[in-house]
Amino acid sequence: xxxxxxxxxxxxxxxxxxxxxxxxxxxxxxxxxxxxxxxxxxxxxxxxxxxxxxxxxxxxxxxxxxxxxxxxxxxxxxxxxxxxxxxxxxxxxxxxxxxxxxxxxxxxxxxxxxxxxxxxxxxxxxxxxxxxxxxxxxxxxxxxxxxxxxxxxxxxxxxxxxxxxxxxxxxxxxxxxxxxxxxxxxxxxxxxxxxxxxxxxxxxxxxxxxxxxxxxxxxxxxxxxxxxxxxxxxxxxxxxxxxxxxxxxxxxxxxxxxxxxxxxxxxxxxxxxxxxxxxx
Amino acid sequence: xxxxxxxxxxxxxxxxxxxxxxxxxxxxxxxxxxxxxxxxxxxxxxxxxxxxxxxxxxxxxxxxxxxxxxxxxxxxxxxxxxxxxxxxxxxxxxxxxxxxxxxxxxxxxxxxxxxxxxxxxxxxxxxxxxxxxxxxxxxxxxxxxxxxxxxxxxxxxxxxxxxxxxxxxxxxxxxxxxxxxxxxxxx
Numbered sequence: 001x002x003x004x005x006x007x008x009x010x011x012x013x014x015x016x017x018x019x020x021x022x023x024x025x026x027x028x029x030x031x032x033x034x035x036x037x038x039x040x041x042x043x044x045x046x047x048x049x050x051x052x053x054x055x056x057x058x059x060x061x062x063x064x065x066x067x068x069x070x071x072x073x074x075x076x077x078x079x080x081x082x083x084x085x086x087x088x089x090x091x092x093x094x095x096x097x098x099x100x101x102x103x104x105x106x107x108x109x110x111x112x113x114x115x116x117x118x119x120x121x122x123x124x125x126x127x128x129x130x131x132x133x134x135x136x137x138x139x140x141x142x143x144x145x146x147x148x149x150x151x152x153x154x155x156x157x158x159x160x161x162x163x164x165x166x167x168x169x170x171x172x173x174x175x176x177x178x179x180x181x182x183x184x185x186x187x188x189x190x191x192x193x194x195x196x197x198x199x200x201x202x203x204x205x206x207x208x209x210x211x212x213x214x215x216x217x218x219x220x221x222x223x224x225x226x227x228x229x230x231x232x233x234x235x236x237x238x239x240x241x242x243x244x245x246x247x248x249x250x251x252x253x254x255x256x257x258x259x260x261x262x263x264x265x266x267x268x269x270x271x272x273x274x275x276x277x278x279x280x
Numbered sequence: 281x282x283x284x285x286x287x288x289x290x291x292x293x294x295x296x297x298x299x300x301x302x303x304x305x306x307x308x309x310x311x312x313x314x315x316x317x318x319x320x321x322x323x324x325x326x327x328x329x330x331x332x333x334x335x336x337x338x339x340x341x342x343x344x345x346x347x348x349x350x351x352x353x354x355x356x357x358x359x360x361x362x363x364x365x366x367x368x369x370x371x372x373x374x375x376x377x378x379x380x381x382x383x384x385x386x387x388x389x390x391x392x393x394x395x396x397x398x399x400x401x402x403x404x405x406x407x408x409x410x411x412x413x414x415x416x417x418x419x420x421x422x423x424x425x426x427x428x429x430x431x432x433x434x435x436x437x438x439x440x441x442x443x444x445x446x447x448x449x450x451x452x453x454x455x456x457x458x459x460x461x462x463x464x465x466x467x
Binding site: 026027028029032033068069070071075076225227228229232255256257258259261 | 342343344345346358360361364365366367372373374375376377378388392
């Protein structure tokens with residue numbers, strides 16, 4: 001069993017040997033990830049911290065291992081329906097729409113957004129930026145290839161968000177999957193179409209220490225199921241960063257079970273499913 | 281007033297009727313938090329809370345990350361997240377990989393609740409079709425908590441309860457009615 005002190009030693013050894021700072025990560029998930037790391041590598045904590053201090057390549061791999069989160073195409077369809085019918089229509093008149101996927105993980109959220117934008121005739125005006133702390137996940141995002149059989153739920157989500165209209169059941173959109181991705185059942189892959197893959201700009205970014213690294217503010221920031229891994233202190237800092245990086249009336253979307261707590265919440269109006277930056 | 285501070289119940293989608301029965305029998309002012317970690321259909325997010333709420337006198341809540349755990353409430357692990365208990369009686373959610381083909385995974389909820397509540401936790405495993413929850417219940421026992429499984433003879437699918445009984449020396453094997461009586465006696 002990994003103790004709190006063990007986790008602290010692990011965090012210290014990473015901090016000493018790199019620019020990564022996991023001090024303000026949420027205790028529980030982090031502890032579990034350290035346990036998994038020890039089991040997967042078949043080593044104890046002493047060996048781990050020693051190796052972290054000596055081996056930069058190993059350290060990078062460890063950081064990649066402990067910052068992986070899973071996601072899916074149109075995860076949480078209700079949120080995407082809110083985007084489609086309530087949020088994106090408000091941005092349609094803008095000449096450009098700046099969107100930041102913060103903590104994009106393996107990229108499914110980006111492709112979901114690009115597909116939705118295309119269906120709404122808004123893809124050309126959209127500038128889509130995607131960041132993650134994990135370079136391996138960024139490469140995965142860029143590649144846009146996902147397992148097929150394991151992810152059959154993607155197609156259900158696609159149907160719910162893209163083909164059905166929950167506000168008018170008579171209205172159905174006949175959108176073939178091939179418009180956006182190729183399914184290869186033999187290779188067991190879903191591959192995003194090239195026009196989607198070349199649309200987003202990808203950058204490595206650490207929410208703990210990097211500010212807004214882009215030369216623009218944003219109309220819409222999505223950061224879903226990322227701040228669950230942060231403690232309140234770091235959550236507030238990250239929410240401040242988002243607040244400062246949004247245009248007035250810009251939208252912030254968190255995960256279905258995340259909320260802004262404490263003082264940071266004063267800067268936003270909360271509507272079911274999303275936050276809107278207040279005017280000052 | 282009992283020595284226990286929290287109750288955690290694990291089961292799969294098939295235990296819905298049993299869960300409903302238990303939930304329906306608890307009074308509005310039940311003095312402990314009741315946490316439910318149930319396998320659910322991944323893409324059906326709503327409906328479960330509503331269905332349970334109709335029968336329950338206690339409020340049914342799908343917690344947000346970092347919500348404090350309060351007495352007199354029933355918490356249901358949200359679909360497609362793991363639900364952890366953090367020191368200081370708060371929830372933490374995670375989108376880590378599925379464990380035992382499940383998210384929420386009952387084992388993970390029980391591990392973390394056992395670590396937080398130690399001998400003040402009652403862990404209950406109901407009917408279910410896989411072994412998720414067995415190691416979790418063992419961790420409750422190992423931490424000094426009280427362990428109960430639903431009588432396998434009464435379960436639609438007894439895999440989960442039998443696996444739990446194999447994993448640890450459970451304190452009680454109870455019918456649904458006995459589980460309810462036990463919980464009411466804690467009040």
